[in-house]
Amino acid sequence: MPLLRSRLLPQLQALLDLLLPPACPLCGANLPQGPDQPPLCPACLAGIRPLESPCCPRCALPYPAEEGTDHLCEPCLRRPPPFAWVAALGLYMGTLQSAVQRLKFSGAIGLDRPLASLLADRFTDQVREFEPDLLLPVPLHRDRLRRRSYNQSLLIARVLGRRWGVPVACRSLVRTRDTPPQQALKADIRQRNLQGAFRLLGPLAGERVILVDDVMTTGATARECSRVLLTGGASAVAVTVLARTPRP
Numbered sequence: 001m002p003l004l005r006s007r008l009l010p011q012l013q014a015l016l017d018l019l020l021p022p023a024c025p026l027c028g029a030n031l032p033q034g035p036d037q038p039p040l041c042p043a044c045l046a047g048i049r050p051l052e053s054p055c056c057p058r059c060a061l062p063y064p065a066e067e068g069t070d071h072l073c074e075p076c077l078r079r080p081p082p083f084a085w086v087a088a089l090g091l092y093m094g095t096l097q098s099a100v101q102r103l104k105f106s107g108a109i110g111l112d113r114p115l116a117s118l119l120a121d122r123f124t125d126q127v128r129e130f131e132p133d134l135l136l137p138v139p140l141h142r143d144r145l146r147r148r149s150y151n152q153s154l155l156i157a158r159v160l161g162r163r164w165g166v167p168v169a170c171r172s173l174v175r176t177r178d179t180p181p182q183q184a185l186k187a188d189i190r191q192r193n194l195q196g197a198f199r200l201l202g203p204l205a206g207e208r209v210i211l212v213d214d215v216m217t218t219g220a221t222a223r224e225c226s227r228v229l230l231t232g233g234a235s236a237v238a239v240t241v242l243a244r245t246p247r248p
């Protein structure tokens with residue numbers, strides 16, 4: 001039976017692909033077929049701008065000049081962040097920006113898998129080296145969760161957890177205060193605005209945690225969550241996001 005299944009399944013899949021060609025979840029174009037089918041079409045993949053060197057090794061912020069080596073940015077030098085590094089699929093612009101907005105605001109929850117699997121594949125080695133014990137999505141306040149009905153960061157974390165073989169802790173960290181959308185605030189106000197907004201429900205016991213979010217803008221949320229996790233007993237925190245806002 002397993003032999004029959006292993007012979008039949010690829011043929012069935014090929015027939016299904018012929019009848020219903022798989023489409024790019026972002027633009028609807030046909031996806032190239034084959035065993036290593038990419039999750040997005042070549043045009044959409046090319047529209048995602050990766051964060052390239054030179055950038056800040058702590059917060060991943062790229063520098064405008066194309067030459068030079070990686071070095072700490074001014075905010076990280078002035079106030080070293082509590083997290084070890086940030087891994088992002090790309091810059092929050094163009095294709096990735098509209099994809100993240102659709103995932104976050106338009107209920108396009110089917111976009112979690114293609115975007116998060118690209119993110120997972122790109123950082124497999126870095127994550128293995130970090131040896132995480134837990135993935136922890138940035139929580140939404142319960143009022144916002146009720147309005148949106150899903151937490152996009154948890155959807156992303158579940159895909160990453162399956163790919164990396166790391167458990168996802170979805171109820172350890174809670175948001176106790178609903179804060180105004182961060183985008184509308186200035187950097188220094190963002191950090192103050194978040195103080196006391198997150199709480200850890202139970203202590204951690206030296207776990208190495210990867211915090212998962214959809215977008216990183218100033219890093220205020222990542223800083224505050226990391227601080228709460230380290231105070232609560234985590235031994236190290238790293239951050240992974242789909243998109244990083246480029247330098248203003």
Ligand SMILES: [Zn+2]
Binds near residue numbers: 040
């Ligand atoms: Zn496409």
Ligand SMILES: [Zn+2]
Binds near residue numbers: 061072
């Ligand atoms: Zn930095």
